[in-house]
């Protein structure tokens with residue numbers, strides 16, 4: 196369980212400590228683009244059958260690491276486990292994405308919300324423990340959660356949404372109700388992430404997928420302030436080592452300086468910002484993670500290698516960069532393209548880390 200890490204590049208890069216090559220992992224690295232994932236999912240019967248069973252969750256977490264020399268594992272789970280544990284009834288309608296049986300749209304539903312007992316999320320912490328032991332120190336394990344705002348988006352809308360009409364209407368017309376949801380979510384997310392650290396997570400990532408849907412002032416009030424509250428409540432050391440925290444707001448490029456000041460160790464970038472400009476803006480304050488357009492994996496190997504070269508050159512010399520996609524890998528990605536990417540990052544980045 197506490198075996199020393201064979202490969203700790205991820206943790207070192209997140210703390211901006213020297214590395215031999217730039218570490219890489221892929222958002223949604225365990226997923227439907229891998230035939231072995233689809234086979235396990237079939238055996239499990241459904242996505243939730245997979246995510247709620249620690250044996251299956253361990254199996255699929257390890258699958259991408261068997262194929263590619265990735266520098267991190269990420270817990271196989273979902274951000275929506277938290278509202279599910281709040282009693283909202285998560286389900287997946289075939290081909291339609293996540294849905295909730297009960298939404299949180301009125302005063303009464305908001306009043307009923309409470310921080311769930313972490314015992315109802317024991318399948319997640321059990322999976323963390325099991326994955327750690329299966330990894331046996333190969334690479335660090337990343338735990339994660341949705342941001343309070345992104346969870347609120349699904350809780351109020353009752354599923355995915357193109358325009359976030361209901362959740363934004365609530366934020367702008369009944370900020371009192373929205374703040375009450377966000378306050379409960381922030382406490383739930385803090386407890387959930389700390390439970391993952393206690394079970395063995397070695398780094399944490401907060402996914403703020405929908406922060407970028409807000410106005411500048413809305414983003415600070417409804418998303419960033421609550422992520423700062425979460426970060427402030429996290430256990431930052433475990434097994435004698437720092438547990439770095441990555442905050443990823445999709446579409447957050449305009450607010451980089453503010454995100455970098457929220458208390459996190461690293462900021463996740465989508466593909467819309469130049470990583471060199473991002474580095475110049477946040478300076479030595481945080482590490483950066485990203486920022487290859489996931490659609491680049493539909494291009495030729497030569498184009499993938501060239502884009503890797505461009506991003507590495509834009510970031511420049513020295514540590515503090517964790518290579519990743521700017522968002523989750525598409526289910527239609529050829530696995531061979533992911534192999535080309537991982538190899539290119541390790542090969543081409545060496546020159547940027549030589550003394």
Ligand code: CP3
Pocket residue numbers: 221222223224225226227236242269270271272273274275292293339355402404523
């Ligand atoms: O990165 C990893 O490999 C870890 C696993 C992971 C999943 N979801 C597995 C998953 C992580 C980190 C998430 C986070 C997540 N889930 C987010 C934030 C990140 C992001 O993508 O912006 C969000 C918004 C969700 C909610 C969610 N879960 C959606 C919108 C969907 C449907 C997505 C789709 O592509 O259809 C899910 C289901 C889901 N979560 C799948 C996986 C592999 C696909 C489910 C399947 O097997 O059918």
